[in-house]
Each structure stands twice: as C-alpha cells, then as structure tokens.
Amino acid sequence: MSPLPTDPEVAIIGGGPAGLIAAEVLARAGLSLRVYDQMPSVGRKLLMAGRGGLNLTHSEEFERFAARYAEARPHLAPLIEAFAPADLRAWCEGLGQETFVGSSGRVFPRAFKASPLLRVWLRRLDELGVRFALRHRWQGWDDEGALVFTDAAGEPVRTRPDATILALGGASWPRLGSDGSWVELLTRRGIAVSTLRPANMGFLCPWSEIMRSRFAGEPLKRIALSFEGATVKGEAIVTQDGIEGGAVYALSARLRDAIEREGSALLHIDLRPDLSPEALLKKLDAPRKGQSTSTFLRKAASLSPVGIALLREASPALPTDPGALARLIKAVPLRLTGTKSLDRAISSAGGVPFSELDEHLMLRRMPGVFVAGEMLDWEAPTGGYLLQATFATGIAAAKGVLAQLQIPDAALTSRPSSATRHT
Known part of the structure; x- marks a missing residue:
C-alpha cells in the first residue's frame, strides 16, 4: 500500500477536456483537488482531435446548435x-x-492546433494549484467507499474525497486512455450504462478489387449523401473496406442504427449536387464524338475518376440513355454492411443515461459522485458539437460539486487569491 500524502477534497478521474475544465472551475472556487489519469500525460485525445485543426465549437444560432444533440x-x-x-x-x-x-461556421483557435492551447491551459491549472496523479488506473471503490487506483508501480492507492467527478471518456481511441473499462466498475455498483457504440465513424461496404486497389484513399469532393430523408453536402473518402469522412459522419447515427436494425443500409450519393437533374441531363445529352464513356463523363459531367468508378460499382454496364445516366449520377446507391470499429471511431455513443443522474449530473445511487463528458449517454456530429458539450458537462458537474459542498462558484474569467483557497 502506498497512500498519497494527503487526500484531496475532490477527485477528478480523467484528464481530458471535461476533467480539466472541471478542475479549473473547482480550483477557482478555492477547492483542493487532484486529477487522476491512467496515461503518462493528460489531454491526449484533445491533441489527437487537433491534429487537423482543433474544432472547438460552432457559430450557428443556438436552436439549430442544440438540435444537433437529438x-x-x-x-x-x-x-x-x-x-x-x-x-x-x-x-x-x-x-x-x-x-x-x-467558412463552414466552425470555430478554431487561431493557432489551429491543440498543443498551444493545452500547454497554456496546463500552466494555468498549475498556477491554480491543481495537482495531478498520472499513471494511476482507477479500479473502482473498496468496501468502505474509498476510491482505489493502481499506480505506476502496480501498488494500490486509496483515497476518500468529499466528492468525485468521473470524466473518463467513451471508448474510442482506447490507446489514448478512454478505453471504456469504467463500464464494468459502474455496473458492478448497480448503475445502468447504455452500450458503448461507435459514433462519427466510417462504414464497411463490399468494394470490388478494382475499387480497393486503385481508389482507396481517394476523396469524393463536393458530393451530397442522402439517407432516410436526410441529405448532407460535403466530402467523403474511399477506404480499403468502405467509406468515411465528414459527410458520412453527419449521417453516421442514422446509418449505424439502420444497420443494427436491418443488417445493412442503402446510402445514396449525389456526385453533382450543384446541378439540377435537368441541367445534368442537358450536359449528358450532348454528342459523344467518339469519346470513351470515362472521357465523356469526365468532360461532360465533370466527374472525377473515383466518381466514375463509383458509378461502375453500382452499375457495371453504365446506362446509355442520358436520362438514366443522369439519375444514377444524382443518386448512386451504396450498400453499407457494417460500421468500422469503435476503437477507430471519432467518438462513441452510449454511456451513463441521464435518468441515472440528477440535474447536477450527480449519480442518484451514489451521492457525491458526478459524471461528465463522453461518459454520458449522448452523441453529436463533428463540427464543434462534441467539444462544446464536453466542456459544458464538465463545468456543470463541477458546479454540482460546489453546490453539494456549499461553496460559492467563481467565474472562469477570474482567479481566486491564495488566501481564499480551501486547503
């Protein structure tokens, strides 16, 4: 047994955005706290999210924004x-x-990447007195209600804080720390947890060998995807075993649910959403002048090689009738047979249902234990909605702790003096 020198008043388990923002709220209010994480450093999934540009939130009006959470x-x-x-x-x-x-309404830091933001943020948390216990894997609670961790040496560590915030993430990208192992720990205590499923992920489809060998990695630009009455414009990427990308992610929840329900889902791809059917038909009705089908489609309809290959996947003998060809280009059918694995998904669906929590995100069966971030049962498309809700629930859980401990809240834009800290 190697107990920590002092027990913090609040334990936050999980060093992602939800846990870190909760730590800042509590530290500003003067609380002594410690953030536990099983990885050697915090914010790893935030850094991964920022590799192609850290999409913090979105600028659209609130009602439309809120509707993204279904x-x-x-x-x-x-x-x-x-x-x-x-x-x-x-x-x-x-x-x-x-x-x-x-241009899409998404909000980014000017530096674009996550690392400058995380670096400054951790410096602020250090100045606020936030302590970290890294390489500490949470093992649940012991018979007396204390939190149990295993430290880097494999030794058990126990602590009994006045309040606990669980912010361990979902189960996507487990190598970054969010491996979903907490599900068993909560269900063992009688807490219901909805099955963790992939969200914002790619899909599997039975490509031909030509499609796999020649077009894997090729982008489908300026397309529109339609499924169950919903249409999304954007881009997608052909992969060795299927399709992924922003437009696919926007429909991923509907597609996933349909596959779970029926075994497959029929997605339709409009390769020229900028053209009306009539305008496309006019272009296709022009004389071919001895051109091959591929050359004609490239010149007349401005289709890319991968777009033409997609047409041939759906109809190996392409229609010679201009009207039928136009209809195919405007709605290429693509049968999806499965989802890509949860460990490669951008985020996960499922988690602790809100019915298990009070209005402060505290577990009804476990007073003093709060849940935040992707552990909660919600999902949203990419576009800034994931991080926004993660931050918001982290702050809500921290304010729930303050309300339970009857400690006044402090704004995120002001710093408490050392004299006001509760130690």
Missing part, C-alpha cells in the same frame, strides 16, 4: 446554454488563444 437535447441544451459557444471562445481567448470562424 434525443439528448433536453438534457444538454440547458448545460450548453449555461456555457455557450461564445463562453467557450471567451475562455479560449482568456488563455491568449484567439479564435476565428471558418
């Missing part, structure tokens, strides 16, 4: 309204990280 909207909308996209941007800029709105 069934979880009634629970998440009040929390996001309390820490709205404008608040997240102000917090980021308070760290010296200016933000900007991209």
Whole structure:
C-alpha cells in the first residue's frame, strides 16, 4: 500500500477536456483537488482531435446548435446554454488563444492546433494549484467507499474525497486512455450504462478489387449523401473496406442504427449536387464524338475518376440513355454492411443515461459522485458539437460539486487569491 500524502477534497478521474475544465472551475472556487489519469500525460485525445485543426465549437444560432444533440437535447441544451459557444471562445481567448470562424461556421483557435492551447491551459491549472496523479488506473471503490487506483508501480492507492467527478471518456481511441473499462466498475455498483457504440465513424461496404486497389484513399469532393430523408453536402473518402469522412459522419447515427436494425443500409450519393437533374441531363445529352464513356463523363459531367468508378460499382454496364445516366449520377446507391470499429471511431455513443443522474449530473445511487463528458449517454456530429458539450458537462458537474459542498462558484474569467483557497 502506498497512500498519497494527503487526500484531496475532490477527485477528478480523467484528464481530458471535461476533467480539466472541471478542475479549473473547482480550483477557482478555492477547492483542493487532484486529477487522476491512467496515461503518462493528460489531454491526449484533445491533441489527437487537433491534429487537423482543433474544432472547438460552432457559430450557428443556438436552436439549430442544440438540435444537433437529438434525443439528448433536453438534457444538454440547458448545460450548453449555461456555457455557450461564445463562453467557450471567451475562455479560449482568456488563455491568449484567439479564435476565428471558418467558412463552414466552425470555430478554431487561431493557432489551429491543440498543443498551444493545452500547454497554456496546463500552466494555468498549475498556477491554480491543481495537482495531478498520472499513471494511476482507477479500479473502482473498496468496501468502505474509498476510491482505489493502481499506480505506476502496480501498488494500490486509496483515497476518500468529499466528492468525485468521473470524466473518463467513451471508448474510442482506447490507446489514448478512454478505453471504456469504467463500464464494468459502474455496473458492478448497480448503475445502468447504455452500450458503448461507435459514433462519427466510417462504414464497411463490399468494394470490388478494382475499387480497393486503385481508389482507396481517394476523396469524393463536393458530393451530397442522402439517407432516410436526410441529405448532407460535403466530402467523403474511399477506404480499403468502405467509406468515411465528414459527410458520412453527419449521417453516421442514422446509418449505424439502420444497420443494427436491418443488417445493412442503402446510402445514396449525389456526385453533382450543384446541378439540377435537368441541367445534368442537358450536359449528358450532348454528342459523344467518339469519346470513351470515362472521357465523356469526365468532360461532360465533370466527374472525377473515383466518381466514375463509383458509378461502375453500382452499375457495371453504365446506362446509355442520358436520362438514366443522369439519375444514377444524382443518386448512386451504396450498400453499407457494417460500421468500422469503435476503437477507430471519432467518438462513441452510449454511456451513463441521464435518468441515472440528477440535474447536477450527480449519480442518484451514489451521492457525491458526478459524471461528465463522453461518459454520458449522448452523441453529436463533428463540427464543434462534441467539444462544446464536453466542456459544458464538465463545468456543470463541477458546479454540482460546489453546490453539494456549499461553496460559492467563481467565474472562469477570474482567479481566486491564495488566501481564499480551501486547503
């Protein structure tokens, strides 16, 4: 047994965005706390999210923004309204990280990557007195209700804080720390947990050998995808075993649920969403002048080689009738037979249902234990909605701790003096 020198008043388990923002809220209110994480460093999934540009939030109006959370909207909308996209941007800029709105309405830090933001943020947490216990893997609770961890040496560590915030993430990209091992620990205590499933992921489809060998990795640009009455414009990428990309992710929840229900899903791809059927038909009705089908489609319809290959996947003998060909280009059928694995998904669905929690995100069966971030049962498309809700629920859980301990809240934009800290 190797106990920590002192027991913190609050334990936060998980060093991702939800856990770190909760730590900042509590530290500003003067609480002594410790953040536990099983990895050697914190914020690893945040850094991964920022590799291609850290999409913090979105600039669209609130009602449209809140609708992105579908069934979880009634629970998440009040929390996001309390820490709205404008608040997240102000917090980021308070760290010296200016933000900007991209052409799609998405919000990014001016530095674009996550590492400058995380570096400054960790420095602020250090100044606020936040302590970290890294390489500590949570093992649940002992018979007396103490938290149990295994440290880097494999020794057990026990602590009994006044409150605990669980922010261990979902189960996507487990090598970054969020491996979903907490599910068993909670169900063992009688807490219901909805099955963790992939979200914002790619899909499997039975490509021909030509498609796999020649076009894997090729982008499908300026397309529109349609499924069950929903249409999304954007881009996708052909992979060795299927398709992925932003437009696919936007429909991923519907597609996943249909595959689980029926065994497959028929997605339709419009290769020229910028053209009306009539305008496309006019282009295809032009004389071919001895051109091959591929050359004609490339010149007349401005289709890329991968787009033409996609047409041949759906119909090896392409229609010679211009009307039938136009209809195929506007709605190429693609049968999806499965989802790509959870460990490669951008995020995960499922988790602790809101019915298990009170309005402060505290477990009803376990007073003093709060849940935040991707552990909660919600999902959203990419576009800034994932991080926004993660931050908002982390702040809500921290404020729930303050309410339980009857400690006044402190704004994120001000710092408490050392004299006001509760130690």
